[in-house]
Structure formats: C-alpha cells, structure tokens
Amino acid sequence: MGSIVYLIPSLLHETAASTIPPAVLDAIKSCQVFFVENERSARRYLKTIWKEINIDSYEWHNMEKEGEASQAFRSALKAKKAIGIISEAGCPGVADPGQLLVAIAHEQNATVKPLSGPSSILLALMASGMNGQQFQFVGYLPIDSAQRNKKIKELELESAQKKCTQLFIETPYRNNQLLESLVKNCKPSTVLSIAVDITAPTELIRTDSIKNWSKTLPDIHKRPAIFSILAKG
Numbered sequence: 001m002g003s004i005v006y007l008i009p010s011l012l013h014e015t016a017a018s019t020i021p022p023a024v025l026d027a028i029k030s031c032q033v034f035f036v037e038n039e040r041s042a043r044r045y046l047k048t049i050w051k052e053i054n055i056d057s058y059e060w061h062n063m064e065k066e067g068e069a070s071q072a073f074r075s076a077l078k079a080k081k082a083i084g085i086i087s088e089a090g091c092p093g094v095a096d097p098g099q100l101l102v103a104i105a106h107e108q109n110a111t112v113k114p115l116s117g118p119s120s121i122l123l124a125l126m127a128s129g130m131n132g133q134q135f136q137f138v139g140y141l142p143i144d145s146a147q148r149n150k151k152i153k154e155l156e157l158e159s160a161q162k163k164c165t166q167l168f169i170e171t172p173y174r175n176n177q178l179l180e181s182l183v184k185n186c187k188p189s190t191v192l193s194i195a196v197d198i199t200a201p202t203e204l205i206r207t208d209s210i211k212n213w214s215k216t217l218p219d220i221h222k223r224p225a226i227f228s229i230l231a232k233g
Contacts, residue, residue: 003077003110006031006084007098009091009117010045012224013200019118020049027115031084033059033076035069037097042086063087063097073101077108089224091119095137095169121167124195124226127205128165131230135165141178148178152185159190160231167228175220178227183217186210186229193228196220 006027011017028046036042039060046053061072063085076083085092085101091114092098105112121137138155142148155166170178182192188211196204196218204218207228 003080003105003108004030004082005077005102005105005110005112006082007092007102007112007114008084008086009115009119010042010086010089011048012089012118012120012123012198014048015201016118016199017049019199021116024115024117025050027113028053028084030082031058032081033061034084034086035061035063035073035098035101036086037063037088041088045086063101066100069101070104073104074108077105077110089120091117094119095121095139118199120195120198120224120226123198124193124205124228125165125167127195127207128193128228128230129207130165130191130193130228131163132165134162135167137167139168140170141168143174145177145181148181149185152181156186156190156229156231159229163230165228165230167226169226172220172222172224175223175225176217179213179217179220182227182229183210183214187231188214189232191230191232193230194218194220195226195228196223198224198226 008024039062043055061069063069085098087096087098090096093102102112125132125135141151159166190210191207192210192213193207
C-alpha cells in the first residue's frame with residue numbers, strides 16, 4: 001500500500017473546536033508527518049482537539065518553503081508515510097496553501113483523502129441566500145483604489161450577465177475601505193452579503209441591497225470576512 005495524504009481542515013476560530021468532525025481526529029492519529037502553513041499554530045490546533053497528543057513525535061515541514069517542502073513531501077511519499085496537510089484556517093488547497101503538494105501526490109499515485117470541516121467560503125455562500133448553483137471565488141481584489149473600483153464594476157457586470165455570485169476577501173485591516181468601495185461602485189439594487197468571524201461567538205452574517213447597506217455600514221476592521229455580491233440584471 002502506498003502513501004496516504006490527508007487534507008486536514010483547521011479551525012476558523014479557536015473557540016469552535018466542535019466544528020471539526022471526529023473523522024479528522026482519526027486521520028490525525030494515523031499521520032506520521034505534517035506539512036503546515038504555520039507550525040506554531042498547527043501545533044496549538046492539534047493540542048486543542050487532541051490534548052493527549054505527543055506533538056514532538058511527528059515530523060514537521062513548512063509549506064511556505066516551497067522547494068524544501070516539495071522535496072520533503074516526495075521523500076515522505078517514497079517512504080510510504082501517512083501525511084497530513086494543514087493550512088492556517090479552513091481547508092487546505094481552498095484559498096490556502098496545499099494544492100502544490102496535492103498535485104505532487106497525484107503525480108506519484110498516492111491516495112488523497114479530503115476531510116470534511118469548516119470552509120469560510122462555503123459557509124458564507126450557504127448563509128448568503130445567493131446563487132449557490134453558479135458562483136466563483138476571486139480571492140483578493142486590487143489594493144489600489146482605482147483598480148479596485150474597476151474590478152468591483154467588472155465583477156458586478158459579470159454577475160448580472162451570468163447570474164453568478166461573486167465571492168472575495170480582503171486583508172482584515174482593509175475591510176472597511178473595501179466595504180466603502182462596494183457601496184460607492186455597485187448599483188443600489190445589487191445584493192451584498194458580508195460574513196464576519198464565521199463560527200466565532202461574534203459571528204455576523206447579513207445580506208441586503210447596496211441601497212440599504214449604504215444607510216449604515218458596520219465596523220468590521222481587523223475581523224476576518226467573506227464578501228459576496230449578486231447583481232440584479
């Protein structure tokens with residue numbers, strides 16, 4: 001039997017350990033080596049969901065060091081080790097590192113096991129009330145305000161033409177600026193959903209028209225958020 005690569009979801013918020021299914025813990029217990037985005041937070045996460053874990057008995061590699069990680073990953077596959085991939089929050093390979101190693105796993109005919117767990121993108125889409133049949137995640141919008149405004153209008157137009165939900169994110173300390181740009185550049189009839197602090201006690205999810213959002217904007221500075229728009233074409 002060859003190597004097994006487990007794609008291990010992590011917490012979106014440190015208080016939400018209940019969002020991790022039991023099958024994830026079973027996979028963790030069978031792993032011998034972990035490839036992680038941040039070793040310190042990954043160790044803390046594993047300690048949270050499995051207090052008895054002997055954390056130093058595992059082999060650790062940082063995915064951010066792509067060259068070293070790829071070489072170590074190939075070696076682990078060759079040794080037929082059980083491997084766990086953990087990103088900083090949510091699911092590996094979905095708007096988070098991991099996809100490069102998964103591609104190597106397929107190249108080497110290893111077994112890839114994706115595990116269920118919290119994904120901020122999917123949870124935001126589920127809660128938005130928007131089109132879940134046709135949607136796209138476009139990642140970060142441009143930092144430059146003029147380019148960002150142009151991109152917002154392009155996404156709104158595409159949403160109207162395709163009846164497609166557009167999801168995107170921002171560095172948390174720029175959330176308020178993005179929200180202001182959305183209100184200024186989208187049509188009043190366009191629907192905007194904001195999902196903030198998903199799975200945390202402070203979770204806030206609201207969907208409304210740009211017209212209504214413009215009356216009062218929430219302060220979401222430095223709070224993890226997913227933004228979604230759906231134009232009414």
